[in-house]
Amino acid sequence: MAIDCMIKNIPSTMSSLKEDQQRSLVFDASVLQRETNIPQQFIWPDHEKPNSKKSKELDVPLIDLGGFLSGQSCSTEEASSLVGEACQKHGFFLVVNHGVDANLISDAHRYMDLFFELPLAEKQRAQRKVGESCGYASSFTGRFSSKLPWKETLSFKFSGEKNSSDIVKDYFQNKMGDEFLRLGNVYQEYCNAMNRLSLGIMELLGMSLGVSRAHFKEFFEENNSIMRLNYYPPCQKPDLTLGTGPHCDPTSLTILHQDNVGGLEVFVDSEWRSIAPNSHAFVVNIGDTFMALSNGRYKSCLHRAVVNNKTPRKSLAFFLCPKKDKVVSPPEELVDEKNPRIYPDFTWSTFLEFTQKHYRADMNTLQAFSNWVQQKTG
Ligand SMILES: C=C1C[C@]23C[C@@]1(O)CC[C@H]2[C@]1(C)CCC[C@@](C)(C(=O)O)[C@H]1[C@@H]3C(=O)O
Ligand SMILES: O=C(O)CCC(=O)C(=O)O
Numbered sequence: 292m293a294i295d296c297m298i299k300n301i302p303s304t305m306s307s308l309k310e311d312q313q314r315s316l317v318f319d320a321s322v323l324q325r326e327t328n329i330p331q332q333f334i335w336p337d338h339e340k341p342n343s344k345k346s347k348e349l350d351v352p353l354i355d356l357g358g359f360l361s362g363q364s365c366s367t368e369e370a371s372s373l374v375g376e377a378c379q380k381h382g383f384f385l386v387v388n389h390g391v392d393a394n395l396i397s398d399a400h401r402y403m404d405l406f407f408e409l410p411l412a413e414k415q416r417a418q419r420k421v422g423e424s425c426g427y428a429s430s431f432t433g434r435f436s437s438k439l440p441w442k443e444t445l446s447f448k449f450s451g452e453k454n455s456s457d458i459v460k461d462y463f464q465n466k467m468g469d470e471f472l473r474l475g476n477v478y479q480e481y482c483n484a485m486n487r488l489s490l491g492i493m494e495l496l497g498m499s500l501g502v503s504r505a506h507f508k509e510f511f512e513e514n515n516s517i518m519r520l521n522y523y524p525p526c527q528k529p530d531l532t533l534g535t536g537p538h539c540d541p542t543s544l545t546i547l548h549q550d551n552v553g554g555l556e557v558f559v560d561s562e563w564r565s566i567a568p569n570s571h572a573f574v575v576n577i578g579d580t581f582m583a584l585s586n587g588r589y590k591s592c593l594h595r596a597v598v599n600n601k602t603p604r605k606s607l608a609f610f611l612c613p614k615k616d617k618v619v620s621p622p623e624e625l626v627d628e629k630n631p632r633i634y635p636d637f638t639w640s641t642f643l644e645f646t647q648k649h650y651r652a653d654m655n656t657l658q659a660f661s662n663w664v665q666q667k668t669g
């Protein structure tokens with residue numbers, strides 16, 4: 292089924308449109324693909340355009356979690372040091388033998404096809420509201436006026452809190468209706484698996500930083516995380532646009548499963564390098580909030596997603612985030628005379644709102660946010 296969303300005749304800058312008109316603009320890849328040229332708003336500046344030549348593959352550390360998950364201490368030490376090494380370099384690593392059921396992963400991909408191939412009006416029953424981080428969005432035509440990403444997304448909340456065990460299932464049922472109950476069950480189960488995996492990775496990160504194994508695991512126990520489904524339609528001019536622009540994730544930890552199309556790229560040693568698809572592995576990277584929690588020991592990493600002119604691409608991204616009102620502050624072991632505090636205390640709730648209402652996440656989000664907080668608190 293074609294992807295049926297619609298770009299109407301957008302003038303040169305979206306800002307000239309009234310707010311309600313902007314909100315009414317949607318992104319119709321099936322119409323856009325038939326046009327020789329793509330609207331100016333989707334064309335990125337020369338310094339950010341993807342090269343037409345294919346990026347070289349990055350040799351990403353592949354970490355086997357089998358021994359760690361079955362409680363073997365030597366494998367746990369090994370996994371922790373491999374995670375630490377990766378985070379000292381570019382902050383990306385792959386995990387295999389991760390304990391997530393392969394059928395659940397393929398169901399999660401299959402239900403993405405079902406959702407994004409729905410008629411637009413159906414998808415817009417979950418339309419993301421201005422300033423909110425959840426719901427259906429088509430390339431953010433109502434949110435940004437240039438450098439529009441070539442993608443549709445569906446984002447929804449996950450909570451690790453005991454009283455929120457059905458939050459994902461309920462979201463789909465309430466937003467989309469009873470016929471989406473099965474879809475809601477699959478993504479509830481998928482997010483539960485992501486939650487377990489991310490807390491395990493937090494143990495390895497804590498050990499690698501020389502703090503207790505339990506420190507970050509306990510910090511994220513009651514997390515308020517975000518699940519995002521990325522759907523990238525084919526684009527007739529893939530070297531002029533981007534599926535997701537260059538950015539560091541503002542969140543704490545990202546666990547991403549990409550399909551076999553390829554398109555995820557990381558900026559390493561001043562060049563864009565691709566991460567080859569591997570259906571048995573999750574791609575893991577730390578984000579800005581964990582960079583602050585580690586007092587800058589580990590860096591949030593710059594990455595992007597390119598599109599192609601042949602086939603849609605899908606990725607499922609689980610973004611681990613602290614409980615909204617929990618104060619983000621590094622453990623005392625990571626602060627001393629040689630390593631003074633780099634970022635102010637903040638809550639994820641405030642940082643998330645900053646990215647949704649005041650600043651489009653890029654490679655400087657955390658610094659811009661720190662300046663904003665310090666300016667507000669005087
Ligand atoms: C907190 C978030 C903001 C974005 C989604 C996310 O949950 C984590 C990644 C962020 C994002 C993907 C970074 C690139 C720019 C962005 C606008 C996008 O292309 O989607 C960002 C997301 C957002 O909706 O603000
Ligand atoms: O789709 C991808 O491979 C990357 C998406 C991404 O970086 C994001 O959603 O934050």
Ligand SMILES: [Fe+2]
Nearest residue numbers: 538539540594
């Ligand atoms: Fe990202």
